[in-house]
Amino acid sequence: MPEPHRGFRFPREIIAHAVWLYHCFSLSLRDVELILAARGVTVSYESIRDWGIRFGRQYAAALKRRRPRPGDKWHLDEVFIRIRGKIHYLWRAVDQNGVVLDILVQKHRDTNAAKRFFQKLLSGGTEAPRVIVTDKLKSYAAAKRDILPKVEHRQSRYLNNRIKVSHQPTRRRERQMQRFKSIRQAQRFLSAHSRMHSHVQLRRHLIPAVDYRSFRDAAFRVWRDVARIAITE
Incomplete structure (x- = not known):
């Protein structure tokens, strides 16, 4: 396999660290x-x-391949983002452990948009969940009837706090970047950002300190492996 960092003035350790810091x-x-x-x-x-x-999505794709099997309860939500002054929608799904499953930027939040998002979530052989939790947007129910007919569907604005919290890093980056310039740029950036940010920003308030440090060290080892950085023992 060719070395993707070949020809760059800086070694891959510095490039990977810069991308890691940013995301x-x-x-x-x-x-x-x-x-x-x-x-x-x-x-x-x-x-x-x-x-x-150049490298953000490569790292994110590698992290996705290394992630543990998703939980059987998925939380789905969509928030609006502005791209060149026009409202678009960022669709996001996380499992019950807060792990980001995928995101998709679309112009609409109708049934067809919900179906496209479900299909993206199930691509690559991902098993359907036992339960999905959404707000009361009717597009979810219509898409679920066609694509996930056997999956339990819970609709409540109060059951989806976990994914509402997952939107917060995106909001911060959106303000910092002074909004996105195109759907392609938003999808490219947020695909990398959501995966890399959630990989190391563990929900530490829910686990004992000893377990948190253990999980954090494991996340660092995976990251170094993904970025192809030699680990010095």
Whole structure:
């Protein structure tokens, strides 16, 4: 397999660390540039942006392949985002453990849009869940009848707090980036951001400190493996 970082002035460890910083924390490109400069790495924020575009989705796809089997209870929701002044919708699904399953940016939130999102969630051989939890948007029920007819469907605005929380990092990044420029850019960025952010930002308030540190170390090991960084024992 060819080395994807070949031809770059910086080694893959620095490139991977810059992309990791940008997606896992609420940092701007210039913030990442400053952090690297403090460590003796002089690189422009434009280069960091290019690294994110080129490698972000590759890292996210590798993390998706390494993720544990999704839980059997899925929470689905959609929020509006503005792209060039027009309202679009970000569809998101997480399991009962808060793991992001997938996202999809679309122009509408009708039945066809819900069907496309269900089909994306089930692509790649993913098993259907036991339960899906949504708000009372009728498009979910209509799409579920066709694609997930045997799955239990719970509709309540109060049962979906878990995914409402999952939207918050996206809102922060949307404000920081001064909104998205196109559907393609939003889909590309958020696919990487949602996967990488949720991989390391564990829900620490729900688990004991010892378990949290163990899970955190495991997440770091997976990340280093995904980014093809040699681990020094």
